[in-house]
Amino acid sequence: MDIPVEVSAHHVHLTAQDIATLFGAGHALTHFKEVSQPGQFASKETVVLRGPKGEISGVRIVGPARERTQVELSLTNCRTMGVDPVFRVSGELDGAGGGVAIVGPNGEVEVQEGVIVALRHLHIEPAKAAELGVRHLDRITVRIGGERGVTLHHVVVRSREGFDALALHLDTDEGNAAGVRGPVTARFIEME
Numbered sequence: 001m002d003i004p005v006e007v008s009a010h011h012v013h014l015t016a017q018d019i020a021t022l023f024g025a026g027h028a029l030t031h032f033k034e035v036s037q038p039g040q041f042a043s044k045e046t047v048v049l050r051g052p053k054g055e056i057s058g059v060r061i062v063g064p065a066r067e068r069t070q071v072e073l074s075l076t077n078c079r080t081m082g083v084d085p086v087f088r089v090s091g092e093l094d095g096a097g098g099g100v101a102i103v104g105p106n107g108e109v110e111v112q113e114g115v116i117v118a119l120r121h122l123h124i125e126p127a128k129a130a131e132l133g134v135r136h137l138d139r140i141t142v143r144i145g146g147e148r149g150v151t152l153h154h155v156v157v158r159s160r161e162g163f164d165a166l167a168l169h170l171d172t173d174e175g176n177a178a179g180v181r182g183p184v185t186a187r188f189i190e191m192e
């Protein structure tokens with residue numbers, strides 16, 4: 001099975017309340033482009049992320065609104081901003097990091113518990129996961145070929161019907177380390 005590799009730049013997911021604080025009451029996020037996962041989209045709106053040591057501007061919001069606000073950074077982003085990195089599966093925010101302000105045109109939001117460096121993960125439809133013999137939340141090893149080919153351990157499987165579509169998600173540090181430029185695929189190696 002050829003697994004498309006997708007590199008996710010820093011981005012945020014916002015609650016409806018935080019969207020209102022940042023962009024004004026009643027504001028609806030504007031679609032910029034679809035992302036690979038069903039129902040999700042990158043918005044035209046961007047925000048500034050401000051940490052103790054630095055800022056990153058032009059950060060995309062991935063909609064729709066979520067139950068909790070989540071800031072996803074790479075380790076390089078953490079260094080730039082002076083943020084302590086906390087590795088987490090996306091959405092598992094208890095004990096996640098803080099110390100980042102999200103700044104929009106209408107206001108700002110201080111994130112107390114929601115700043116993460118996302119664990120590398122494989123989105124896969126349950127039927128395809130069954131083909132590989134893996135299940136939701138399993139940890140697996142995958143390989144990316146090419147000039148800077150790498151073997152990646154501890155990839156978290158995300159496999160929920162209607163939510164997950166086949167793609168290996170890496171952050172920009174991981175993508176660069178693997179020499180990912182343009183369309184690349186990965187292969188499943190083994191269960192851990």
Ligand SMILES: [Zn+2]
Nearest residue numbers: 090121123169
């Ligand atoms: Zn993902």
